[in-house]
Amino acid sequence: MHIESLKYFQEIAELKSISKVANNSHISQPALSQQIQKLEDSLGKELFIRSNRGVKLTEAGEVVLKYADNIIRTYNKMLSDLNEQDSQEIKIEGEYTIATYCLPCAILNMQFKFPNHKYNLVAAASDKIEQDVLSDICEIGFTTHPAQAENLHSKEVINEKVVLISPPAFDLPEKVELEEILDHKFVILKEDCIIKENFKEALADLGYNFSEIEIISRLDSTEAIKTLVRKGYGVAFVPYNAVRDEFSAKEINVSRIIDYELDYDIYMINKKAEFLSADVKNFIANFKKLGKHICY
Template identity: 90%
Template sequence: MHIESLKYFQEIAKVKSISKVASNSHISQPALSQQIQKLEDFLGKELFIRSNRGVKLTESGEIVLKYADNIIRIYNKMIADLNDQESKEIKIEGEYTIATYCLPCAILNMQFKFPKHKYNLVAASSDKIEQDVLSDICEVGFTTHPAQAKNLYSEEVINEKVVLISPPAFDLPEKLKLEEILAHKFVILKEDCIIKEKFKDALGDLDHNFSEIDVITQLDSTEAIKTLVRKGYGVAFVPYNAVRDEFSAKEINVSRIKDYDLDYDIYMINKRAEFVSQDVKEFTANFKKLGKHICY
């Protein structure tokens, strides 16, 4: 099986059109169809149902698509490692908020300690990070939950402080009880995240339901949330590291909830010592020594 055929298959499954992929890839449609036919012949399964309106995955095609992304990324990682044998780059993945606001500061500290190390930090969804560590697509992952796989090691390394941000005009105090803010309008993230989970649990303790909260909108990013809060639309719970600059510039107010702990731990996950390079061993061992409040 040629890896290029699998890449073409993945792209066709995404856009549901062989002709569009052929045009985008600057390859003739007959040549692309031949590539897919060879893949189907190799697997012994029909992958697409073809019609005048495009293509649709067969049941076998759905199975192949489930594994295609991981196979392609492992292949790309192998090629990168072959090309970078001298660089000893450590590939790190973190959940989106962690990778954006928390880890850059921590990795900079590590860079000062190990100037010969090279780090490649990318953001990834939580469901991919553990699989990527298992598959050697990255060496180290950072998530808000410990690893589930038995052959992975995970440890709490950072404590992320969660704060309530509000427009200065609201004039909220630095410390308040959760009950005192429930009448406000909230801006929250769309996807499930640990801040939302802990907020829901705290509401349950107060005999409130999350559905009773006045949520004016659910957004895809913390940056979008900060924008709406700065403009005065409502309040939001976010990691403190995400709003340090805005707080210093007095664009927003920051408050702490004094009767509930909404802070959370960040876990570093990696393969056990016997399966990682010396550089990764040095990184993980010394990252733990930075302390849980790395950027404060």
Template identity: 40%
Template sequence: MQIEYLKIFTEIASAKSISKVANSSHITQPALSQQIQKLEESLGHKLLERSNRGVELTDAGKIVEKYAKIIVKAFEDILEDLENLSDYSTVKIFASPSMATYALPCTMYLIKEQFPNYTLNLTSEFSAAIEQNVAGDICQVGFIHGKPADPSLMFSKVGTDRLVAVAAQDFAIPGVITLKDLVKHPLIMLTDRFEERKYLNNYLAQKGISPDKCNIVMNLDSIESVKATILKGYGLSFIPYISIKKELYTKELKEINVTDFNLNYDIYIIYKKEMDSSKSSKALVQYIKKVGEKSFC
């Protein structure tokens, strides 16, 4: 079994189409189908169900996709590390989507000024995967929501964010409203892959509000998609404050005054204990802790 077969498989699983991947990779469709067939034969399971509408993962395919992504990413990191063998100053940072997109770019600029010999690579990922990547040496530093579940990881609180109920300025809604009444309005939500959505689900459950009582019109897989949709006036949403500070300041969006809603959560930096064994890497971590929330964008 070749790494390339796994890479092609993950691309097909994501696109749900062999023909699309064939076009983008400049490999003939029969050649791709043959690679998938060889992968299925080597694993002893059918991975894809083919139809005129494209392809769907089988149960076995879903399992393989989960681990194939990790394997492919690890192999790419091996190649990258080998290329940088003579330069140990590359620091890979993984962070939750809201942190990677809206908070950390400014922080990384300050880090680069303080540590000019470091090359900083920032990747967006979800908290559980970030823990795995830090523990597995895929990256050196992670930023996650809440404390890590892995007891072997070092961690420190670096900031706090909150979920905010927001809508377009001209969206018709009372100036003050209860949470129970708010969720009757059209809701544009993040998918449950986001920690913020999980926090919200738990909060609503504590308030006795079940999902079927919420007027959820769509679930979107990026904060920017949610923002674009609510800016069009199609509904309101609960999204991280750090992601909409600019729009609130420019008055493109408005924060809704929900009398019984207050959802804050902590942001933690995580890293392995080995980071403290090197003077330079320890200094880097200590500096990140120091600048923390003060330098978030």
């Protein structure tokens, strides 16, 4: 099985069109069809149902698509390692908010302390990070939950402070009880995350259901949430590291909930020591020494 054919297969599955992929890839449609036919022959399965309206995956195609992304990324990681054998670069993945707001600060601290280290930090979905560590696509992952796989090690390394942000006009105090702010309109992330999980648990303890609070918008990113809060539409729970600049510029107010613990720990996950290079072991050992509040 040629990796190039698998890449074409993945693109066709996404666009549902052989002609579009051929056009985008500057390859003739017959040549692309032949590539896919060779892939099907090597697997002994038909991967696409073809029609005048395009293509759709067969059941076998769905199975291949499930593994294609990881195979391609593992292959690319192998090429990267071959090309960068002398760079000793440590590849790190973090959940989107962690990689965007928390880890840059933490890794900068590491860079100051260990200037010879080279880091490649990438944001990734939480469900992929653990698999990427297992597959050696990255050496270290940072998530809000400990790893589930038995052959991975998890360690709480950073405590992320969660704050309630609000427009200055709301004049909310620096310290407030949770029930005192439930009449406000909330802006939240669309996807499930540790902040939302902790908020739901605190509400349940107070006897409220999450569906009872007024949510005016469910957004894809913390940046979008900050924009709506700055414009005065509502309040939101976010990591403090995500709003330090806006708070310093007095564009938003920051409050702490005093009767419930909404802060969360960030876990560093990696393979067990016998599977790690000396550089990665060194990074892990020294990262732990920085302490859980290195970004404040």
